[in-house]
Amino acid sequence: MLNQLEFLTESKNEHLIDILSESKYVFETEVNAINLVKDALDERFVRIVELISNCSGKVIVTGMGKPGHVSRKIAATMSSLGTSSFFLHPAEALHGDLGMISANDIVIAISYSGESEEITRILPNIKMIGATLIGISGNQNSSLVKYSDYSFVFPKFNEACSMNLAPTSSTTVEMVLGDALAVCLSKIYGFQERNYALYHPAGSLGKKLLIKVTDIMHAGDKNAVVKAGTKLKDAIIEMSSKAIGIINIVNQNNELIGVFTDGDLRRTFTREVNVYNLVVDDVMGKIPIYIDCNMLAVDALKMMKEKNISALPVISENKLVGTVRVNDILGMGIFV
Template sequence: MDYLVEAKRVFDIEIDALSRMRDSLDSSFEQILKQVTECKGKVIVTGVGKSGHVGRKIASTLASLGTPSFFMHPDEALHGDLGMVSNADVVIVISYSGESDEILRMLPAIKHIGATIIAVTGRRESTLSKEADYIQLIPNLEEACYMGLAPTSSTTVQLVYGDSLAVTASAIYGFKDADFGRLHPAGALGKKTILRVKDLMATGEKNAVVSHHSALKDAILELSKKGLGIVTIVDDTGRMLGVITEGDLRRQLERGADIYSLSVDDVMSSSPAYIKKDKMAVEALNEMKKKNISSMPVVEMGLSIGTIRLQDIIGIGIV
């Protein structure tokens, strides 16, 4: 066997299956989409075997994109999980044959509860189809397994169908990146869309600040103590006048300056880049990268209120 040819054959068969499924979508999809987006309860996805694994992913994707959803295993449903189903819910049942025993045992109870049943199946004449309120028919497909037995093309089609349902529903909701971030606070994208400068900046005793009356040596001590790579120079009211960075000190030393005789006014940069606390952390990251700096003061109404560092933003997973 030429294994590369075999692998490409699998791709070809499954691509063809997806194309056929795409081309078969009609008003049934629109009716099912309406049920999902107008559901007053939850969207519950169920299935067994490979379809069950696909169902878990579909439920997860729906939830990620704004549709309250979870997966329910048919066996667990018959042992108490049906208590999570209400008559306001939509139950998406995935079964290519439409005759899986576990599915058929569960259907009468769901119908008694009064939930809307959506069948995603390959057989219109199946028992599942007859019991469902809405049917999404999957075309008769060739499984990519060389024996034609293992669910391959059919489960790929189920998976992509679920993605299309979830993505299209999210578009109807007007789901934005900020909404996605709210539901994914631990992920990089979530952090980009949620975390603001104020969430990461050093403030209070952790911030490096000295008065404009100070000697340069005081700024050096503050730099060393706080470890921010920058110290903000302020007037008597706390208004930012400038900054001194580790780079500024290094340049003074390279010139042979007597740093113990200098004041902060002699060294500070009086027009530094700064950012406001309510800006997104990713904006601060981009600004620091653009200006090739590693720290930046946070200023509100001219007053120094904190410092944000490049490494703190990168350290939490925003890149």
């Protein structure tokens, strides 16, 4: 057998061919396993989906070793797509965490051999608690399948490991089966983008579908606003102190009648006007574009980009309530 140094000093081209060949074998073997399981899907799988969709409690996924890692991911995917679910470590379950299970729950236990000691030891207790047990295995005659109320048994396939020992193909099909469960359940629930965003508020989609203009606008003392008839010099001071690049002009009823931007200010100075004699009404942009406070921030961003505007007044029930800027929205991680 070659030691590591001898292995590394072999012909690079030879090992490049070996690596590519072995890699393609892994892909082919695991794809073949997925296809075999896909073709084996039948009423057993349908019944499992129906059971979970009608579950009045929680869905608990458990597994040991590599299937344990897969189980954790399946529980996370289910939760993110609308099925209340969590992972239960079988070893911890033996030391008290079985108390997380109640009679109206469904437990999905995953063990390719169906004989993992930590799994088989908690099966009697799950039955005594009264929870519905679903077994996922590759062994029809296993303890897991015999204990289960419902089961899905994989067809025979090879592991991608060259020794046909390490969980490779088996964990892949377990993962895909879990994804299929989660996606089918989300369809049954009528799970939509807004639901997904609700469970992923820190994600890009969550921000786009949840954050409104009112959540990020400059309001109250942070907003730049003056009344009609205000001297231009005072309006400039107000605008510069708030540093948001725009000042809103309102009437006595706090209704927006115009805006004055830093661009307007530059154009005003090029005309060499006397800022001490003018009022802001003389130079403001009338009938300004504005947005509603309940508009999604992503829609406001689209509008501002289309019109090449960096800031807009925000209105609620015809009253000025704030100002929002492109940079405020981009700073929240929202892009279009």
